[in-house]
Amino acid sequence: MSPPARRTTLVDDVYESIKGQLMDLVIEPGARVNIEALARDLAVSPTPVREALARLESDGLVRKRAMSGYTATPLLTADQFEQLCQLRALLEVPAARLAANHPDAAARAALTSAVTPPSAEIDPTDYRRYAPFTAHDAAFHDRLARLSGNPMLADSIVRLHAHLHLHRLYLPAGPATDTVAEHRAVAAAIAAGEPAAAAAAMTEHLTATRARHIVAFSTTETGKE
Amino acid sequence: MSPPARRTTLVDDVYESIKGQLMDLVIEPGARVNIEALARDLAVSPTPVREALARLESDGLVRKRAMSGYTATPLLTADQFEQLCQLRALLEVPAARLAANHPDAAARAALTSAVTPPSAEIDPTDYRRYAPFTAHDAAFHDRLARLSGNPMLADSIVRLHAHLHLHRLYLPAGPATDTVAEHRAVAAAIAAGEPAAAAAAMTEHLTATRARHIVAFSTTETGKE
């Protein structure tokens, strides 16, 4: 009965586990990732660990140097953070516009329920057991992205959230109440089916978010590549 | 002297090789990917093949079903192709605008030299030994994306090209001369440092490209997920 039947592969479990450790900062940005040590921690062999790391590399969460192993992706520099904000605006503002045009009014309204920050409503099977609020924020943006009706657009957006998340854990940032209020404005415009208002609210939110986070770079500058 | 010194990992070679086979349609979309068969072909063990496939999965070129192996990602449906075009417009039009604002005038002008379709100028070390023209098209868009000055934006754009490429190989599409002419217009606007004109030219190009390719779906509809 020890391993009688597995409905999921070890590699998948290991992948989620390592991803969680990276998101929780158990493995700090820039730190070297020891394959055998991870394998011992997870009580598996190095083989599935290597495969999981290969996937995480394509996700941009770790980097590989030939014959030298993996390292956790370092934090973004100030320039890179600016570029990330710029890219978010290019993707998420149109996503909000599209979501407001979604034909299913009920689905649009359901987004409003996602703005309330319930700390206990987070799916425990998901890998997001880390800092509750930043996970909630990511969940809201993910739902909105999927509501755009363009899965490829949603994937591109979701892919960016991992990097943002790491920075949020390094600073307390501005008051969460502001973020919730901005989310509420976006959700309201989408529920009302007003694309222009939704786009404007999202632009406002992203601008405010950038302002809340950019101050962290003035004090602690990593400077690393 | 058999394997005296390797400056690159076997996994990297295998990754590029499999990617090439997918791009060349040696492995057809939707086909099952046999790990051991690939390992025999490449004269390596299954271990590096598995690791390469894990990376390709994150790239979206293959899919994994637990306990059942990998399959090459099927061709896009008509809906997905529309979504891809929409996403390209969101990313590449701003990229053209940014490229036109690039401070280095020489770099902007260098893009113009990339519009000529020299079939022999393709880097042989690159994995793009497949259909020459579509590779040239991808190279042009890649260079333009990098010229935007936003590496994250460029990565998001490049990530979309793989899927587009597969479709280009399934149809002769419209005359290549049109594509080259459109590229020339985009490059000229960027070289001249005119963001609005560059954005307009890119919009035109993407619209025309979509029109050239969308007709292929009316005849052969895969219908698969």
Place this chain on the structure above:
DNA sequence: CACGGCAGAATCCTATAGGATCTGCCGGCA
């Protein structure tokens, strides 16, 4: 003729072993 079940083969997934490479430390020399 259609459908469900079963045995064999093929394939996948994980663990382990061994050769090759890199990193850190230590002593010698300018």
Place this chain on the structure above:
DNA sequence: TGCCGGCAGATCCTATAGGATTCTGCCGTG
């Protein structure tokens, strides 16, 4: 003091083996 070369330990990369699971073809039954 500062720099360079070499050795030991740790780590990585690849190959191979074996248990577990899935797929395929065949047979029997309704």
